[in-house]
Amino acid sequence: MIRNDIVQKLENWRRDKISAFKPIAGGSIFNAYQIKYNDGSFCFLKTSSDESDIFQKEANGLHEIQKTGCIRVPEVLMVDQSFILLKFIDPGKKKENFFSNFGEQIAKLHSHTSLKFGYREDNHIGSTIQINIAAKNDSLNWADFYYHKRLLYQYKLAEKKGLVRDELKNGFLLLENRIEEILAGSEEKACLIHGDLWYGNFLCDKESNPVLIDPAVYYGHREAELAMTRLFGGFTKDFYEAYNKAKPLPHGYDYRENIYFLYHVLNHLNIFGSSYYPQAVKLVWSYLC
Numbered sequence: 001m002i003r004n005d006i007v008q009k010l011e012n013w014r015r016d017k018i019s020a021f022k023p024i025a026g027g028s029i030f031n032a033y034q035i036k037y038n039d040g041s042f043c044f045l046k047t048s049s050d051e052s053d054i055f056q057k058e059a060n061g062l063h064e065i066q067k068t069g070c071i072r073v074p075e076v077l078m079v080d081q082s083f084i085l086l087k088f089i090d091p092g093k094k095k096e097n098f099f100s101n102f103g104e105q106i107a108k109l110h111s112h113t114s115l116k117f118g119y120r121e122d123n124h125i126g127s128t129i130q131i132n133i134a135a136k137n138d139s140l141n142w143a144d145f146y147y148h149k150r151l152l153y154q155y156k157l158a159e160k161k162g163l164v165r166d167e168l169k170n171g172f173l174l175l176e177n178r179i180e181e182i183l184a185g186s187e188e189k190a191c192l193i194h195g196d197l198w199y200g201n202f203l204c205d206k207e208s209n210p211v212l213i214d215p216a217v218y219y220g221h222r223e224a225e226l227a228m229t230r231l232f233g234g235f236t237k238d239f240y241e242a243y244n245k246a247k248p249l250p251h252g253y254d255y256r257e258n259i260y261f262l263y264h265v266l267n268h269l270n271i272f273g274s275s276y277y278p279q280a281v282k283l284v285w286s287y288l289c
Helices: 004-014 054-068 098-109 136-140 143-159 166-176 179-183 222-231 237-246 253-272 275-283
Strands: 018-023 030-039 042-047 078-082 083-088 124-126 128-130 192-193 203-205 210-212 217-219
Touching: 004 018, 004 042, 004 078, 004 083, 054 078, 054 083, 054 098, 054 124, 078 098, 098 192, 128 253, 143 166, 143 179, 143 217, 143 253, 166 210, 166 275, 179 253, 192 222, 203 237, 203 275, 217 222, 222 237, 222 253, 253 275
Parallel strands: none
Antiparallel strands: 018 030, 030 042, 042 083, 078 083, 124 128, 192 217, 203 210
């Protein structure tokens, strides 16, 4: 059920009563609903039992992507510490060219660059804080940024939670000395990335346009974005062919892919527990054996 105080805020904002709501499955962290008002309009509501800035950061990320005009995102209607209200995206059927168009649009998104890595504010990757604000050295060097603000932050969080054993600890210590070598050859300008682009974070609208949701935006390396699309699957060959035609990846991307997987696997270790531990160890040692 939606909390009464949230219902009151939603009705006051719209100056209309909510006539129905339907739970929507798919989220593992928040509750989601389709809201119907008396005037027949629909909205999408995501709620949390905790009050924080997580929904404001999500709204800021959606606005950042929307400003580029490259790809559709849901319109943000209202944000509160305990919920975010978005325009409801009527789902459609993926046409034959859906993934080709998707790949081209992500390539265009990645053409929006910055002189520095990171973002003006920290945000969230799932329920975990994602550190984007970086000091000068980290903001100017991708290997430094990625190691300190992505891998090391997640590793230390796992340590605090008692999830790190010797095989991960020893491997991670060795990995620190090899991060520059592993990422060598991938030097590019920082570009705007969605940050959490897996198959659960895009939709298909009625016109068969891709729609990005649940961003964890920052200015980083596009290789990290493409790796996330491969980690859990769900993206077709057409997506990658269209992307590479529009914006070819640097030589050696396949070798670097595991280091980008590692960030998200460590995050899943921190959120969901030790079932992700063997995969994290395997990824770390893939560069050390």
